[in-house]
Amino acid sequence: MGITSSIQIGPYEISYPLKPSVSSVQRYGQHKLPGRLFVVEGIDGSGKSTQLSLLHKSLDAKGYGVVFSEWNSSPLVKDTTKLGKKKKLLTPATFSLIHATDFADRTEHSILPFLKAGAIVLCDRYIYTAFARDVARGMDGEWVRDLYGFAVKPTAVFYFRVPLETAISRLVGARDGFKYYEAGLDLGLTGDAEDSFRLFQGRILEEYDKMIPEFGLTVIDATMPVEAQQSQVRRMVQEHLESAKELRIQP
């Protein structure tokens, strides 16, 4: 028995292993890319998406090449996530993994290539959402952080911090109720959607607070007027862009 080092089939002879020339996947913090990556984070109702869309408009107006990528939006993975949510198949572990798969597809197709090309990439939610949610669902914090070890480290992360009651009052009436997984109803904490949302998002807020020093999140007080938050964000983004010499400008 043994694996031989050459074979002879017909006229061909091949020696192996011919080392596959595959580059290794880089880890968080290792990437050196010409583009810039800005991320907004915060619980539902924190106003982060509004802020990101305003930032997007200002960068567009300045002529930068801007790309937007949203949490849980991979076309390759979305049917599986939808199936899991609809049939309530997801456990904390598979919930975590399917979102990581979605994020991996977006990293490989929507984030990394554009950063390599010198674009500004804007992400509505990033790995910190997974860290907060999955740990609130009982996953091991270290395991989840390892899971997302392939993510590109953002240039800046704006964390829109808001008290729970403010977020809830913004959500009530603004949407058609609280969704099953978003409210953490899969955890069976309580049967009532609003109570469950309060408990679950409360845990998530605690996790975000722990991540402020761990990942150097930039905290924005999301109870301030929209305009005040936006001017803070724009000022900080501008500072980061001044040092970026290889950014692409729109044709």
Next chain:
Amino acid sequence: MRQTYGKQLPGMRLTDLPGKLIVIEGTDGAGRTTQIDLLKPWLEELGHAVLDTGMTRSRLAGEGIRRAKEHNNLGRVTQSLFYATDFIDRLEKEIVPALRAGFIVLTDRYIYSLMARAMVRGMDAAWIRSIYSVALRPDAVFYLRIGIDQLLPRVVFSRGFDYWESGMDLFPGQDIYEGFCNYQAALLEEFDRLAAEYKFEIVDASADANAIGAQLQKKILEIIEPARREPRSSMPSKFSVESFADQVMAKLTQSAKTEGGHFSPLLPPETREGLGMEPRRTNGNGFGPKV
């Protein structure tokens, strides 16, 4: 108590898992499926309940992976994580419940194939190990080891080269034959490393399928019935199962006759199946229809 490779999933109780977890590993074409198709009816004949499972068979992600593989835009990190999702879904929803119910779980590939594939694709070894640190340590890993020179004819003269089995996502510039050789060679190297690290039982997979089957049966008996060292017969195959069933049928028919009544098979279908009277509900092993 059962052990994992380091981390524990929330809600996964590691006590009271009396079943046995037996892994059949090997590269593409090593004969894993053939062996499982031989082992399952044999174990059932011995009276053990068997769950067989394998990659992409999860309810959650199996279909999604198949669809994603139809196109050429499945990235390597995405691929690794999609397979991890499939694995963990089966671990939580199939493997652990079966072990809790005392089943013998025969799994066609386990975390090792997934790790090997990921590492060949340039994934960080520590990263992939961390993901699978939540997997259960199996009772045995049988690695069907085969060289490429023995593997090639099996592939060439049966199903032909497959895009993914040839690592064409890795070597798009090569033809599929070169891709196959390179990819499988890289996998074999990875497997040999894993075999040493995880103490696989190495089985020479170039041998005849029945001979391999007999080897596996002997080793599996040592795990599941430590008191009984020798298998009942060296190679209980289709024929011995049927002759056993024939004997039972003959007895039943005879007793029905002597009692003056007419024989009707009153046994429930599961028992009849267990005795080999009904076609087995296994997949494509030649013993019964595909289901």
